[in-house]
Amino acid sequence: MSVLIVGSIALDTVKTPVEEHADQLGGSASYAAVGASFFAPVKLVGVVGDDFPESEFEFWKTRNIDAAGVQRVQGRTFRWSGEYAWDMNTRETRSVALNVFENFEPQLPESFRDTQMVLLANIAPSLQAHVLNQMRQPRFVVADTMDLWIQTTRKDLDALLPRVDLLILNDSEAREMTGDTSLIRAGRAIRRMGPKYVAVKKGEHGALLFGPDDFFSCGAYPLEDIHDPTGAGDTFAGGLAGYLAGQGADEVDFALLRRAVIFGSVLASFNVEAFSLNRLRNLTSDEIDERYEMFRLMSQFEVLP
Amino acid sequence: MSVLIVGSIALDTVKTPVEEHADQLGGSASYAAVGASFFAPVKLVGVVGDDFPESEFEFWKTRNIDAAGVQRVQGRTFRWSGEYAWDMNTRETRSVALNVFENFEPQLPESFRDTQMVLLANIAPSLQAHVLNQMRQPRFVVADTMDLWIQTTRKDLDALLPRVDLLILNDSEAREMTGDTSLIRAGRAIRRMGPKYVAVKKGEHGALLFGPDDFFSCGAYPLEDIHDPTGAGDTFAGGLAGYLAGQGADEVDFALLRRAVIFGSVLASFNVEAFSLNRLRNLTSDEIDERYEMFRLMSQFEVLP
Numbered sequence: 001m002s003v004l005i006v007g008s009i010a011l012d013t014v015k016t017p018v019e020e021h022a023d024q025l026g027g028s029a030s031y032a033a034v035g036a037s038f039f040a041p042v043k044l045v046g047v048v049g050d051d052f053p054e055s056e057f058e059f060w061k062t063r064n065i066d067a068a069g070v071q072r073v074q075g076r077t078f079r080w081s082g083e084y085a086w087d088m089n090t091r092e093t094r095s096v097a098l099n100v101f102e103n104f105e106p107q108l109p110e111s112f113r114d115t116q117m118v119l120l121a122n123i124a125p126s127l128q129a130h131v132l133n134q135m136r137q138p139r140f141v142v143a144d145t146m147d148l149w150i151q152t153t154r155k156d157l158d159a160l161l162p163r164v165d166l167l168i169l170n171d172s173e174a175r176e177m178t179g180d181t182s183l184i185r186a187g188r189a190i191r192r193m194g195p196k197y198v199a200v201k202k203g204e205h206g207a208l209l210f211g212p213d214d215f216f217s218c219g220a221y222p223l224e225d226i227h228d229p230t231g232a233g234d235t236f237a238g239g240l241a242g243y244l245a246g247q248g249a250d251e252v253d254f255a256l257l258r259r260a261v262i263f264g265s266v267l268a269s270f271n272v273e274a275f276s277l278n279r280l281r282n283l284t285s286d287e288i289d290e291r292y293e294m295f296r297l298m299s300q301f302e303v304l305p
Numbered sequence: 306m307s308v309l310i311v312g313s314i315a316l317d318t319v320k321t322p323v324e325e326h327a328d329q330l331g332g333s334a335s336y337a338a339v340g341a342s343f344f345a346p347v348k349l350v351g352v353v354g355d356d357f358p359e360s361e362f363e364f365w366k367t368r369n370i371d372a373a374g375v376q377r378v379q380g381r382t383f384r385w386s387g388e389y390a391w392d393m394n395t396r397e398t399r400s401v402a403l404n405v406f407e408n409f410e411p412q413l414p415e416s417f418r419d420t421q422m423v424l425l426a427n428i429a430p431s432l433q434a435h436v437l438n439q440m441r442q443p444r445f446v447v448a449d450t451m452d453l454w455i456q457t458t459r460k461d462l463d464a465l466l467p468r469v470d471l472l473i474l475n476d477s478e479a480r481e482m483t484g485d486t487s488l489i490r491a492g493r494a495i496r497r498m499g500p501k502y503v504a505v506k507k508g509e510h511g512a513l514l515f516g517p518d519d520f521f522s523c524g525a526y527p528l529e530d531i532h533d534p535t536g537a538g539d540t541f542a543g544g545l546a547g548y549l550a551g552q553g554a555d556e557v558d559f560a561l562l563r564r565a566v567i568f569g570s571v572l573a574s575f576n577v578e579a580f581s582l583n584r585l586r587n588l589t590s591d592e593i594d595e596r597y598e599m600f601r602l603m604s605q606f607e608v609l610p
Contacts, residue, residue, distance in 0.1 A: 087486040181392040183509065184527045204488065205510035206524070215603050219511070219522030222489045258606035298520050299604050301563035 002066075003245035005033050005238065006045035006106055006131045007121025007144075009070065011052070013081040014230050014275065016088065024276035025056055026080060028121035028144065031234035034280045035267040036119065036242025037063040038288060043112045045069035045131060049077035049100040059281070068109045075100040088226050089203070108134040119241035120164075121234055122146050125156035132163055140244060140252050143195075144168045144237045150177050161194030165252070168237050170201045183208060197254075199240070199261060201233055209261050214254045218262060219299060221269035221291060228275045232268040235280070239267030266291045307371075308550035310338050310543065311350035311411055311436045312426025312449075314375065316357070318386040319535050319580065321393065329581035330361055331385060333426035333449065336539035339585045340572040341424065341547025342368040343593060348417045350374035350436060354382040354405040364586070373414045380405040393531050394508070413439040424546035425469075426539055427451050430461035437468055445549060445557050448500075449473045449542045455482050466499030470557070473542050475506045488513060502559075504545070504566060506538055514566050519559045523567060524604060526574035526596060533580045537573040540585070544572030571596045 007029030013022040029046045036042050042065040050072065060067050078101035081094040106127060116139040120128035128143055143164040149157050150173060161167065167190060169177070174186040183200055187210040190198045200208045202220075209216040243263040249256055266288055273279045312334030318327040334351045341347050347370040355377065365372050383406035386399040411432060421444040425433035433448055448469040454462050455478060466472065472495060474482070479491040488505055492515040495503045505513040507525075514521040548568040554561055571593055578584045 089486070181394070182529060182531075185529050188529075202510065205507065206522070208524070208527075215527050216606070217511070217524030217527070217603050218606070219513070219524070222513075222520050222522070224487060224490050224493075226487075255606075262606050296607055298522050299606075301521070301523070301560075301567050301604075302601055 001116055001245050001248045002041040002043055003036050003117040003119055003241050004043045004045065004069075004108075004112055004115035004135070005029055005036060005119045005121055005241070006069075006128070007032055007123050007234070008078055008101060009046040009048050009052070010078040010080050012230060012276065013079070013094075014228055015083040015094075016228060017084065017086045019227070019275065021275050023079075026230060026276060027078065028123065028231075028234040028237075031231035031271065031277060031280075032119055032121040032144075032238030032241070033060070033065050034063060034277055035235040035238025035264075035271070036245070037065050038239070038267065038283070038285060039242035039246035039263070040117070042066065042242070043069060043115055045106050045108060045112065047071045047073060047078075047100050047104045049073065049075045052077045069106070069112055071104075071107070073100050082230065084229065088229055091229070106131045106134075116140070117241060117245040118142065119237060120144065121237060125149050125153055125160045129156065129160050129163070132160075140165045142166045142168065142237065142241045142244075144233065145173065147173050147176060158193065164195045166197040166199060166257070167195040168199045168201065168233070168240070170203070170233060171205075174198075174200050197257060201236060203232075207236075207261055207265060209254075209257060211254045211257070216254070216258045216261065218265060218295070221265060221295065222298070223269055223272065226272045229272050231277070232272050235271040236264040236268040238264075240264030262292060262295050263288070266295065306421055306550050306553045307346035307348055308341050308422040308424055308546050309348045309350065309374075309413075309417055309420035309440070310334055310341060310424045310426055310546070311374075311433070312337055312428050312539070313383055313406060314351040314353050314357070315383040315385050317535060317581065318384070318399075319533055320388040320399075321533060322389065322391050324532070324580065326580050328384075331535060331581060332383065333428065333536075333539040336536035336576065336582060336585075337424055337426040337449075337543030337546070338365070338370050339368060339582055340540040340543025340569075340576070341550070342370050343544070343572070343588070343590060344547035344551035344568070345422075347371065347547070348374060348420055350411050350413060350417065352376045352378060352383075352405050352409045354378065354380045357382045374411070374417055376409075376412070378405050387535070389534065393534055396534070411436045411439075421445070422546060422550040423447065424542060425449065426542060430454050430458055430465045434461065434465050434468070437465075445470045447471045447473065447542065447546045447549075449538065450478065452478050452481060463498065469500045471502040471504060471562070472500040473504045473506065473538070473545070475508070475538060476510075479503075479505050502562060506541060508537075512541075512566055512570060514559075514562060516559045516562070521559070521563045521566065523570060523600070526570060526600065527603070528574055528577065531577045534577050536582070537577050540576040541569040541573040543569075545569030567597060567600050568593070571600065
């Protein structure tokens with residue numbers, strides 16, 4: 001089955017201690033859509049300005065990403081600029097220009113409304129809800145969020161949570177959302193706010209997954225060099241939701257979600273190897289399968305091959 | 306086979322945000338010896354003062370810990386006092402009194418010198434070397450260290466490393482030792498300093514293991530409540546070395562080390578559930594096996610049970 005993805009589409013300017021690139025494709029939906037496209041057809045919802053390169057629409061076509069839900073409107077595309085500290089772990093936002101994103105009201109094409117797998121990539125919770133309201137009967141809803149929404153639109157976020165099957169957030173956001181320093185207690189507390197499952201991303205330390213009766217923990221792929229961490233979380237969410245859609249299971253269970261978390265981690269680990277989405281542009285399914293196998297080898301301690 | 310363990314034996318006073326207990330059994334060798342004793346007979350080397358409770362010698366006997374290498378000398382036992390911050394992650398040392406430990410020169414009883422598995426628990430690298438010099442032909446040497454020795458006796462530590470098969474240290478120490486923020490690069494760089502294997506402890510994020518051709522990553526047991534983190538690393542090292550000794554393999558290989566890291570993590574996860582060594586005092590092998598199985602379940606994503 002296919003996966004509907006809504007989120008931001010941006011042109012990013014990113015500076016690391018070694019490199020700087022301007023106006024590269026970015027935004028949560030861009031990363032998520034390409035990440036998901038390795039596993040399932042994607043229906044993309046978003047907005048771009050008249051300065052947005054036509055070539056990206058061509059690229060989406062090659063990746064089986066249906067851009068019928070991407071509005072092209074007058075004005076400039078959403079722009080974000082950030083700079084990473086020397087350790088590549090902390091980043092500072094240098095500027096944000098919402099531009100056409102400011103008045104974005106996602107409108108789903110009729111052909112999108114029956115999609116059963118939904119990824120609400122990172123945008124304001126009110127927009128995520130607005131998209132969900134237009135869906136007929138989604139079977140599984142994944143939502144990503146960020147500290148900004150926890151701090152500024154908490155009520156909207158809280159209202160969305162009971163409609164979400166899997167919430168994705170990072171470790172500091174989980175701690176902020178619950179006021180609890182223990183990630184284990186925080187993950188379980190967030191489940192009580194509504195989502196059946198919660199995935200906590202921990203960057204270099206991997207990810208945790210909480211379910212009604214189950215718990216899953218995985219490490220991160222042992223990368224020596226990270227060139228651009230931008231979009232790692234979005235790619236994780238996209239890879240995860242794409243894998244779930246691609247499996248087309250009648251019901252998403254914990255065993256399937258474990259593997260989806262690994263595929264999300266695999267995609268994210270590739271994404272940070274180059275600026276913007278450049279690594280994903282030439283990634284192959286064989287490379288994904290190979291790294292999935294590496295994940296298996298690096299985390300097993302019983303019944304080794 | 307048995308495991309020889311040398312390190313500190315102390316009486317600790319520990320304060321957490323909720324509790325405070327004075328003059329409880331502590332020290333790296335105390336935690337490591339009891340951790341190891343669940344898997345193999347232990348030969349313990351250390352020093353205590355005339356104020357050290359005789360009851361601990363009795364306890365060691367019940368756990369098959371041979372204290373023939375523990376010198377009892379005139380004076381007070383080594384004392385350490387520390388306080389944990391509200392998040393239980395950072396701690397401050399309030400006081401250290403070396404006492405009888407100041408002039409400690411480990412002397413191995415003749416019956417100890419042929420032991421083939423050695424754990425040099427956390428003490429000054431010069432003392433660790435002094436013990437190693439008295440061993441006839443140890444087959445596998447595990448050494449634990451800490452930031453203090455990296456900062457103050459780096460030359461001694463560097464001289465010891467080529468004699469060590471497995472070095473254990475925590476994430477911040479690995480970063481400090483190499484000046485590299487990437488734990489992956491740091492772990493590999495430390496291997497080039499001498500040890501064939503390096504284990505990096507990451508607290509709530511689990512542990513990493515680096516070998517010549519292999520890499521292993523595991524999470525931490527999902528504990529909601531930590532009562533006293535003191536000795537977690539020492540217990541990890543003890544459980545790990547004890548498991549290796551208990552398996553009595555002719556050669557320690559990476560597959561065996563993976564499982565040893567899990568057993569070390571299991572032991573450490575129990576240890577933090579109560580003050581001092583209190584949880585280890587009534588721990589059973591069934592509880593250990595049960596938690597090992599939980600580790601397997603929480604980290605598998607293929608071939609589920």
